[in-house]
Amino acid sequence: MGRLERTVLGQPAHRTKLATLVLPKRRALPLLGADSISSVAYAPDEIILMLAFAGGAGLIYSPWVGFGVGAILLAVVGTYRYNISQIAEQGDYQLVHRRLGAVPAMVLGASSMVDFLLTVAVSAASGSAFLQAIWPGLIPYDRWVAISLVLLTTLLCVRGMRFMGKISAIPTYAFLLLLSIVLVVGLVEAQFGWLSRAESADYYIIPRTNLDQALTGLGLAVLLARAFSSGAVALSGVSAVNNSVKFFARPKKTNAASTLMLMGAISSVLLVSILYLVEKTGAKVVADPQRYLMVDGALVGENFYQKPVLFQVTDAVFAGQAMPVLLSLATVGILMMATATAFMGFPLLTSKIAEHRYLPIQLSARTSQNLYGNSVLVLSATAVFLVAIFGSDVNSLIQLYIVGVFTSMTLTQTAIVRHKIQQLRVTLDRFKRRRVIRDLIVTALGLLATALSLLVVLLTKLAQGAWITVLLITATVGIMLMVRKHYSRIDNDLELDLETGAEEARRLPSRVRAVIYVPRVRKPVARAVAYARASRPSSIEAVAINMHEDSTKEIIKRWEQLGVPVPLTVLDSPYRDPVTPVMQHIRELKQRSPRDVLVVYLPEYIVRHWWENLIHRRTVHKLAAQLRRENRIVIAQVPWNIGKETEIITPSPLAAQGDSRG
């Protein structure tokens, strides 16, 4: 392994060191909780954006939507915490696979995969938006900033989870500390009426719908539902903790459960507090500001740039001071940790699915650094593709996002409910029954909450872009089914039944016949002949192809000069094709001796660099490819390394005194 590789990827991880990664709670929270907590960087914007469809008047509902999202989050976290022992052993993919079967597990797997992908894309997009807010010079480089964030996080993640565990504490706790200061100061200022108004407080939002209808009855319900759907991104990080219970320090379940609760509580409180301050400062964001936002009675121009609400609020609380910049940097940091969470969760998930043979086996291969390298590459490449399309347009990405989260949560909770019901059937002890029933009720309520949320999200987002996600999940499941079918076919084909068939598997072919392919009589051929003779086959034969008479004569002459006791057969190739005559000859030989195995020796010189192959006619490669399609055959390649060898039969320093048999 090169020095560069070692620097980028870190030291190889010996097998004995693999199981030892254990995260104490203080490290688990920043690493695994980053996904959930960081969503308060963009969730408020999404809620405001949606409410702004009804104009500025809709914004007063924002704290309430925040409460709704927080409530659902706590409900989900609560259920999960309750059932941590179910999830802990397996992770939700295996849980669903065991309790609900293969197809639901594949749907969950595909949903989670899409969800991890969108975590990366949304976090990078949002990080790019915050960087643009503190450094407007980056605005034209929108996509490039987002792509750089993805690639940078990929580079950090390939250093492994241990490394990320160490560094993740800094941005996460910095974010929590700074944000707490802003929120406490802001809430105090608001209490005493000292809070400044945000810059965007006096902007006017052009409502997209009839205002009177929008804020009454069904209109209001739809509006709130849509805002809730967007805000629900805050729930996306929950499963990261679920699937990583094994990384917690002992007692694992207790630690995981309390981390989960802590994370849920933090995210809920932060979300509601931010939304409250948004309301108080009058900060605004809208989708498509060029069409729907007016400043001083005129539409904002083409070059108008909208800052994230968290930035606006911080700016209002600490006007003109360093805090907005500091908090933004910390936000970018925690968003990168969220990305890192996805970069750890995705490969764990795909490797499990690949072990179930629903995904290409390569996704379960670990590198010497104990990394599912192929998975990381797949995630990084697709995320770069996504942000290359969407740039820092978080709003468009959000439309694709939340469907997958609720799909997988609903499936997981259904699996737990089913398990509890089964448990209830076999539990006869009255006291235990009561506990199971209590668990069942809690889980069923959680399931109801997520199922209803999924319904709301599907109804409000399907037309906005979530259809892409549904399509993506469906396609992924389709691919999984095909991959599985392919593997099964191959397994069936290769299966060796040793209970009854061991006798047959021990049978030997009658004889071994050797055939040596002779392109020109040079050193590689002489070596192939020596090796073929040394293995003492029942019959041995050399074959040359007659393509041009002159060169054929030369081959025959030199073969005689070589003087080995091997007959040379010249195969005519009137159509200048070297492969077909050999293949015909081989097939004839096979037909003549149907119980023998044929060993075809292919002498081949190996050039030093791959590009040198471009100017060599590699007839032996074509021959080998054709020969692989035959049965009862061994393709015996005899390499000769150009520039590294001079002796046909390499004499050893030891053997130099004596000599080999002649």
Next chain:
Amino acid sequence: MGRLERTVLGQPAHRTKLATLVLPKRRALPLLGADSISSVAYAPDEIILMLAFAGGAGLIYSPWVGFGVGAILLAVVGTYRYNISQIAEQGDYQLVHRRLGAVPAMVLGASSMVDFLLTVAVSAASGSAFLQAIWPGLIPYDRWVAISLVLLTTLLCVRGMRFMGKISAIPTYAFLLLLSIVLVVGLVEAQFGWLSRAESADYYIIPRTNLDQALTGLGLAVLLARAFSSGAVALSGVSAVNNSVKFFARPKKTNAASTLMLMGAISSVLLVSILYLVEKTGAKVVADPQRYLMVDGALVGENFYQKPVLFQVTDAVFAGQAMPVLLSLATVGILMMATATAFMGFPLLTSKIAEHRYLPIQLSARTSQNLYGNSVLVLSATAVFLVAIFGSDVNSLIQLYIVGVFTSMTLTQTAIVRHKIQQLRVTLDRFKRRRVIRDLIVTALGLLATALSLLVVLLTKLAQGAWITVLLITATVGIMLMVRKHYSRIDNDLELDLETGAEEARRLPSRVRAVIYVPRVRKPVARAVAYARASRPSSIEAVAINMHEDSTKEIIKRWEQLGVPVPLTVLDSPYRDPVTPVMQHIRELKQRSPRDVLVVYLPEYIVRHWWENLIHRRTVHKLAAQLRRENRIVIAQVPWNIGKETEIITPSPLAAQGDSRG
């Protein structure tokens, strides 16, 4: 070979049929003369374009430039005809290689290659221009028409020279017949003053240089030199005949010589006649008409389209009749035949150079249709690339064109002159000496003419684009030198000296040791074990890699169940890399037995379609690639074809009664 392939490429050509292609003169002229004759379709335009730099007044010199080009053409053809016996046996590449050495031959080869390429590009571009003249709807599809012409000719050419010899007569003789009618009628009309003026006769050309200076003294000389350089494209076809003497019917040399003369005479007469009629009809073309052409006192608009002068002249002679369309179609036809000439000459040339090992050996490989398929592909692809850039802009392509022609002609004639001088030294007979001296003088004059032309062309065209050609030729020669060096190194390395080294080449390694790679104990492994055992090696061993403990246990268990007398070695791979431990083990084995050869059996299942490999981890491929870098090794691949096989040791229908040994 598939039916489609046979339809496109024609029947395979058996070796015995290859030497029989002979072209009678009536077929040789249209096929081999097309390149030269077809140049009258665009050479007049190029002469006019250049003279038009000095405004409309310059055009009166056009017939004189035509005379100059015609004279040089006849001089070259005359010299070549004189020396046909020199060139006949060899073609000019071999002639120069023999008389002047390797580097001049490479320069000639590279020049001719570039020249053939530009013949294809210019002919396709000009053909596209004529099609646009008769069907203006094609004007926006400029590039696509030119590309289609290249691809269409490629398709015709892959049917082979015999086929082209048959069909080429039609367009060539049609072109000659129609053009003769136009010219005779036009000359008669001009004589009697009945000739109409061309549509462009009243256009005004804005001179680019000061008119008074341009048409006197040095200015005039430069102008004429530039016009001559452009018109000299008419000489490009001469070497096609030179290099194809062997295809002529007997007496080959006489027939070739008279075809050459006939071709030169036809081209010269046509060129001068066309230019005379251009002068009489006042037809005009300019480079960049949007800037330099005025109609009715105003610049022509963006959409102005300039027709080729041959079309304009025909239109003037046969106003409003079908003749312009018919002649244009015949012109496109003969231009395609010119392209075909290049498609035949280029592969012949590159195959000779490749036989000298200055170009990749693949270029000398012939397909079953006796076609240098790779050369045809290279030429077609690069020509498509060129016309994709230049479209039907013949003028820009012409700037690249003519340098190569004169470079190769000058080299060829230098070679002949040197040969004649050498001949003179050894010829003592007075009568013979006189003949040699006469030959020498004629050839030297021819050489002088082409060398001077080359000088004029270089001086006038280098800045216009010919530098690209010079660069291309230099780069090609550089590549040739590198290729040759690479091949020489490999030849030296592989050379087997049988005079003194035959004894050594017959030595055998001491023992054969077999190592079987065991990924999982399935049918392919059982087969590999059977084949390895059947070849009775001195020692035999199976190796498995311990990557995951569970699967390793499974392998060990199943190996014991299999019950073959082969010990299984489990190699530990703590870093999850299956290749390195095997390689280390192999190297240790080799070190322990330095006079033995190691046969590494790699069981491999072969999937039906290449894309199925994408979802298989092909460890055996990686292993094979690494093993190829070793010496004293045989890589024995044992294929198992998925879906085609069921038995480990295939029992034959014959062997089914008896049974194989246990």
